Amino acid sequence: MKTTPLLALLGGAMMSAHAWSAPEYISDLDITSFDGTVLDANLFVPETPAPAEGYPTVIFTNSWGLEKRQYHFQAKELAENGYLVLSYSTRGFGHSGGLVDVAGENSIADVGVLIDWLESNYSVGKLGMAGISYGGGISLLSAAQDSRIDAVAALSGWADVVEALYPNETVNLVWGSLLVTTAFDKEAELEQVWDDLRSGQNMEQVIEFGAKRSAISYVDQLNENGTAVLVSNNFADYLFKPNSMTDFFSLLEGPKKLMLNPGTHAITETLSGNDGHIWSTSFRWFDHHLKGKDNGINREPKVDMTVRISNKLEHYEDYPVTQExxxxxxxxxxxxxxxxxxxxxxxxxxxxxxxxxxxxxxxxxxxxxxxxxxxxxxxxxxxxxxxxxxxxxxxxxxxxxxxxxxxxxxxxxxxxxxxxxxxxxxxxxxxxxxxxxxxxxxxxxxxxxxxxxxxxxxxxxxxxxxxxxxxxxxxxxxxxxxxxxxxxxxxxxxxxxxxxxxxxxxxxxxxxxxxx
Structure with missing residues (x-):
């Protein structure tokens, strides 16, 4: 049977419209965590049926002081490409209940509850987590504790809380004060730890508090889980400085990717700086490790480093990038x-x-x-x-x-x-x-x-x-x-x-x- 050019054109347009049709968006979800705390979330569901192995799935975690809608455009783009995407407000932020515990045990347990909820209501395949700043730190810590998390994109996250707030035994006064004062619903322990750090008292407890919340403390678990870890940090980030993240990166044994960029904390990622390279690489990371797409990212150099001032992008096989x-x-x-x-x-x-x-x-x-x-x-x-x-x-x-x-x-x-x-x-x-x-x-x-x-x-x-x-x-x-x-x-x-x-x-x- 012959097909007229007009019918072929209409058919192609219909197929294209189906492929790029808007996913279902559920703007308000209340998910009850293990201790009765209600977490505020939203969800993008692809219009296409789930693959036999389940939807590739991504959980977005908010930055400090922000909430579930932070990644709306990124989540929508992923959902249009077949991903099931949940974004939520961590406890103490947005409309979620509970108190901010700085990625403590409660916040990490919440992630396990969210994964349980997704698996109970949808066909979930391989799963990833992503976030900027606080969201990046929680993503790494959660992946260490829960082997169901297959891949992570931690952007402007941290590897070592102590190094962030106490570099070379010097109190990071501006950034520490900013964090503490912008968390309105927080555990009393956070205020006490900050007071102790500034006064130089109870330093053993301060360091213990930080170590429990530092991904570098759990690198063995990440290696055992085989988590595919992508991290991105910025040279002028004087909160989560690149040094501890490069140390952490060097200890990883599984699939890994490091991006080092100009700019300060979270700004480069939030404003899609570096010519969009950070987010596009993160999406390619998920495409390969969650969807199984052979896009070559696993064969590329492991380190992307952008030169300050000139913004020239360079690629290196590993870190450190030179022995000279x-x-x-x-x-x-x-x-x-x-x-x-x-x-x-x-x-x-x-x-x-x-x-x-x-x-x-x-x-x-x-x-x-x-x-x-x-x-x-x-x-x-x-x-x-x-x-x-x-x-x-x-x-x-x-x-x-x-x-x-x-x-x-x-x-x-x-x-x-x-x-x-x-x-x-x-x-x-x-x-x-x-x-x-x-x-x-x-x-x-x-x-x-x-x-x-x-x-x-x-x-x-x-x-x-x-x-x-x-x-x-x-x-x-x-x-x-x-x-x-x-x-x-x-x-x-x-x-x-x-x-x-x-x-x-x-x-x-x-x-x-x-x-x-």
Whole structure:
């Protein structure tokens, strides 16, 4: 039988309309959890019948302070492609009952109840979880506890709560305060832990609280479950910094994918930054591991790293992405109006020392908290006028001019001898790309708070700066500026202190920078 062109056209249009017809959307679901807490959820159900193996299924978990409708467009897109998609508000947020427990036992148990509910009411096949920030952390922790979760996309999530709120024993004051004050219905324990952390009391309990809620504590369970884990973090995320996530990623033995992007916490993913690469890769991850689609993602390099400022996307087989590095050795400055230098050879001159002091912030810094970090995702870096950094309250070291582009990839590491005058001092270490005019662009930074029972005694400190991907142009210098406080971190109660830096053949300080 012949088919006329008009009938063929109409038939094709009908088939296309059927393939892309809107899924059923159930906007309000009340699902009762194990303890009677009612969780508010919504659901997208594909119009197409479930496959023999069941619908590929995704559960979306909200970010801190947000609720079930956060991922409406992503959920709809997945449902249009055959996924059963449940989004819910975690306890204490949105219209869900209960109290926020920071991904505690109750919140993780809720996920098991949601999976039970889905399996009781629909044909569920392979199942995945996804979320940004709080949702990413809960996704990883839930997958460790429940082997029914086959794949995870954790975006701006965390691997180590302690490292997030207490990096190098320094209280992350801005981010911690923001989290605590924006959780209105929270367990009393959260407020107590934050008070203890800020005051430095009951630290064993604080660390135990964090460890129970850290995915890095459960990496063995994830490996045993064979969970396919995708994680994405951002270089200027000074809450959930990439360092602990790269450590976590290196411990995973199953299918895994790591994306490292410019920008700050959750902004890059929420605004579909990085040219949409994060969400499109997450969808491909689910297509392969939940639908069984041979889209090649399992054969691609495991690490996607986007260079800051230029936003150039690079691919690497694994992390760390390079084994190459350059070590520069710190040389003294001769007055507080000069910089020290960083040279390829160790210091071998007469014993010498420099001093810088607490009590004042300098132009060395990370910019306006939250705002500058967000702008970095759009290629707008943090600048600092290096000549304006006060040499009484800070110390600088400059590298030779680079003969070619220095492609920094990874976490620089500082090993430095100091002599603190008080039992508690703080150092904020900043690494800059400095041009011919003395204007610096921030490459990375890290704080460290040093506590000692023997003030006045020389000791060696080690600081791993936050992971970055940055190209220092030929002709520029790398400059390290160290001061004693900044707006992000809680400063010591007594800031009237001196930090002395000794130099001798036995007290050698150095900066090691990983690069391609």
């Amino acid at each position: 590095s350059t070590t520069w050795y710190l040389q003294p400055r001769f007055t507080m109006f000069n910089s020290g230098s960083m040279e390829s050879g160790k210091y071998d001159g007469w014993s010498w020392s420099n001093e810088f002091h607490g009590g004042w912030d300098t132009f060395a810094g990370t910019g306006i908290p939250l705002v500058s970090d967000a702008l970095e995702g759009f290629g707008i870096p943090v600048y600092a006028p290096m000549m304006a950094i006060n040499g009484y309250y800070a110390i600088e070291y400059k590298s030779p001019r680079q003969s070619e582009t220095l492609k920094v990839r990874g976490a620089p590491k500082l090993e430095m001898w100091i002599e603190p005058s008080k039992s508690e001092v703080q150092m904020n270490v900043h690494l800059y790309d400095v041009n011919f005019f003395g204007l610096g662009r921030l490459i990375t930074h890290a704080p460290i708070t040093v506590r000692t029972e023997q003030p006045g005694k020389k000791q060696k400190v080690e600081v791993e700066l936050f992971t970055t991907s940055y190209d220092v142009p030929a002709g520029h210098r790398v400059v390290m500026a160290i001061d004693t406080q900044g707006p992000i971190y809680k400063k010591p109660q007594d800031t009237n202190y001196t930090i002395t830096v000794p130099y001798s053949s036995s007290k050698v300080s150095s900066l090691t920078v990983p690069h391609l």
